[in-house]
Amino acid sequence: MQLKNKVALVTGGSQGIGREISLKLASMGANVAICSIPEAGEDVASEIKKMSLNSKAYITDVSNSEETKKLIENVVSDFGGLDILINNAGITRDGLAIRMSEDDFDKVIAVNLKGVFNCSQAAAKVFMKNESSAIVNLSSVIGLHGNAGQANYAASKAGVIGLTKTFAKELAKRTIRVNAVAPGFIKTAMTDALKDNVKETILDQIPLSRLGTTKEVASLVGFLASDMSSYITGQVVVIDGGLFI
Ligand SMILES: NC(=O)c1ccc[n+]([C@@H]2O[C@H](COP(=O)([O-])OP(=O)(O)OC[C@H]3O[C@@H](n4cnc5c(N)ncnc54)[C@H](O)[C@@H]3O)[C@@H](O)[C@H]2O)c1
Numbered sequence: 001m002q003l004k005n006k007v008a009l010v011t012g013g014s015q016g017i018g019r020e021i022s023l024k025l026a027s028m029g030a031n032v033a034i035c036s037i038p039e040a041g042e043d044v045a046s047e048i049k050k051m052s053l054n055s056k057a058y059i060t061d062v063s064n065s066e067e068t069k070k071l072i073e074n075v076v077s078d079f080g081g082l083d084i085l086i087n088n089a090g091i092t093r094d095g096l097a098i099r100m101s102e103d104d105f106d107k108v109i110a111v112n113l114k115g116v117f118n119c120s121q122a123a124a125k126v127f128m129k130n131e132s133s134a135i136v137n138l139s140s141v142i143g144l145h146g147n148a149g150q151a152n153y154a155a156s157k158a159g160v161i162g163l164t165k166t167f168a169k170e171l172a173k174r175t176i177r178v179n180a181v182a183p184g185f186i187k188t189a190m191t192d193a194l195k196d197n198v199k200e201t202i203l204d205q206i207p208l209s210r211l212g213t214t215k216e217v218a219s220l221v222g223f224l225a226s227d228m229s230s231y232i233t234g235q236v237v238v239i240d241g242g243l244f245i
Pocket of ligand 1: 011012013014015016017018035036037038039060061062063087088089090091111138139140141182183184185186187188189190191
């Protein structure tokens, strides 16, 4: 129970990796707020409440800074504080760069990159009053290596790494640790949407010969969110089955 009495906020906690992270942090003892759009993720909050913990689901668009500030205020007032922020909300709008629309570029940057900035800025103001706090950002191996058809996504996830290192440097003196995880291909709705031939090509390249699971990513995030990683900050931890050894 390394997170007993802690309050965590997981953005995009209604499904996929974010859902699993929310349940993992709860299993470690944390009270968990989640936010998503268009649905709040009430079923995840109900599941956590069954574990005799506090949980609440909020509808919030992380790309909107006013909504994000209000979210942090509401979480602090509903839970009595905030100790952990997991910036997990993310989207894709894939297409070759040469044909990518301005809207598809802007939307992905707004959610995946500006969303991380909005939530981190608002949460950091609360974290200043804590003894210790942690932010974990969901980047991607695509942010480290690029990928054909994902210029917007790759740029957003590379940007998340820049934000991670900058927030880590600015907040370390207040004992706020900021790290990122960079998953490879994880079995979720995002990867289920890939065409079969693309999936086969990806599997051929992964030394562990399978996609990762949301549970495996959640375990890593749980480690980085807790005092088990108390001397780790500003790092990007790759979890990709050996794809980019
Ligand atoms: N699935 C993978 O293989 C993989 C690999 C690397 C990184 N990631 C990253 O992990 C994170 C989760 O991915 P996933 O596969 O679980 O995705 P998903 O599509 O299953 O879930 C995304 C979540 O984000 C929420 N969301 C989307 N836009 C939002 C917004 N504007 N405001 C608030 N919430 C919003 C959705 O409601 C949902 O809860 C993303 O940041 C993704 O880029 C995923």
